[in-house]
Amino acid sequence: EAGVTQSPTHLIKTRGQQATLRCSPISGHTSVYWYQQALGLGLQFLLWYDEGEERNRGNFPPRFSGRQFPNYSSELNVNALELEDSALYLCASSLGRTGTVGELFFGEGSRLTVL
Amino acid sequence: AQKITQTQPGMFVQEKEAVTLDCTYDTSDPSYGLFWYKQPSSGEMIFLIYQGSYDQQNATEGRYSLNFQKARKSANLVISASQLGDSAMYFCAMSPGAGSYQLTFGKGTKLSVIP
Numbered sequence: 001e002a003g004v005t006q007s008p009t010h011l012i013k014t015r016g017q018q019a020t021l022r023c024s025p026i027s028g029h030t031s032v033y034w035y036q037q038a039l040g041l042g043l044q045f046l047l048w049y050d051e052g053e054e055r056n057r058g059n060f061p062p063r064f065s066g067r068q069f070p071n072y073s074s075e076l077n078v079n080a081l082e083l084e085d086s087a088l089y090l091c092a093s094s095l096g097r098t099g100t101v102g103e104l105f106f107g108e109g110s111r112l113t114v115l
Numbered sequence: 116a117q118k119i120t121q122t123q124p125g126m127f128v129q130e131k132e133a134v135t136l137d138c139t140y141d142t143s144d145p146s147y148g149l150f151w152y153k154q155p156s157s158g159e160m161i162f163l164i165y166q167g168s169y170d171q172q173n174a175t176e177g178r179y180s181l182n183f184q185k186a187r188k189s190a191n192l193v194i195s196a197s198q199l200g201d202s203a204m205y206f207c208a209m210s211p212g213a214g215s216y217q218l219t220f221g222k223g224t225k226l227s228v229i230p
Contacts, residue, residue, distance in 0.1 A: 033216055042206065043160075043220040056217055088158055094216050104216040106152075106160035 025093030138207030
C-alpha cells in the first residue's frame with residue numbers, strides 16, 4: 001500500500017513568488033494535515049482538511065492557503081513568498097475524525113527554499 | 116493553549132544501552148493525547164507510541180515505552196537496547212483529545228547512538 005506522497009521533493013523560489021505543494025493521502029484516508037517545519041522551530045500546525053472542507057488553521061497569515069480535492073488529495077499554496085517561509089512542509093493523513101489513535105501517517109515532506 | 120517542552124537538544128547513548136528522552140506538557144484540557152515521533156534524516160515522521168490522558172497504564176510498543184506522570188505533566192520516552200538505527204530526531208507531541216490530529220510539537224531531541 002502506498003504511503004503519503006508529496007511533491008515536489010524540493011522547490012526553490014524567490015521572494016514574492018508563489019509556491020504550490022501537493023499531497024496524496026493514503027488510500028481511504030479523508031483527513032489531511034499540513035505542518036511547517038522551519039529550522040530550529042519544530043513542527044507547527046498549518047491547516048487541516050477533512051472531507052473536502054477546511055476544518056481548522058494554525059496561526060499563519062492568509063497567504064498560506066490550500067484546498068482538498070474530491071479524491072482527498074490536497075494542495076498547499078503560499079503566496080507572496082518571504083525568506084522565512086523556507087522550511088520543510090509535511091503532509092499527514094488519517095482516517096478522519098473517527099480514525100483510531102496513531103493512525104496519522106506523514107509523507108517525507110517538500111523542502112521549500114526562498115531566495 | 117497546549118505547549119510541549121523538550122529540554123534536551125541532543126543526547127548520546129551507547130549502543131545496547133537504554134535512554135530516556137524528556138517531555139513535559141501543559142494544557143487545560145482534561146482529555147488529550149501524547150505522541151512520540153521519530154524523524155530520520157529522510158524527513159518522514161514515524162509514529163512510535165501514544166498515551167491517552169485517561170489511560171491507566173504506561174504505553175509500550177516493542178523497545179519503546181512512555182513514562183507517563185500525569186501529576187507532573189511529563190511523558191518521557193524510554194528506548195531500551197538502543198540500536199544504531201535509532202539515531203534520529205525525536206519529537207514529543209500533543210493532541211487536543213479525540214477527533215483531531217491537530218498536534219502541538221516540541222522542538223525535538225537529536226539522539227545519536229554510539230557504537
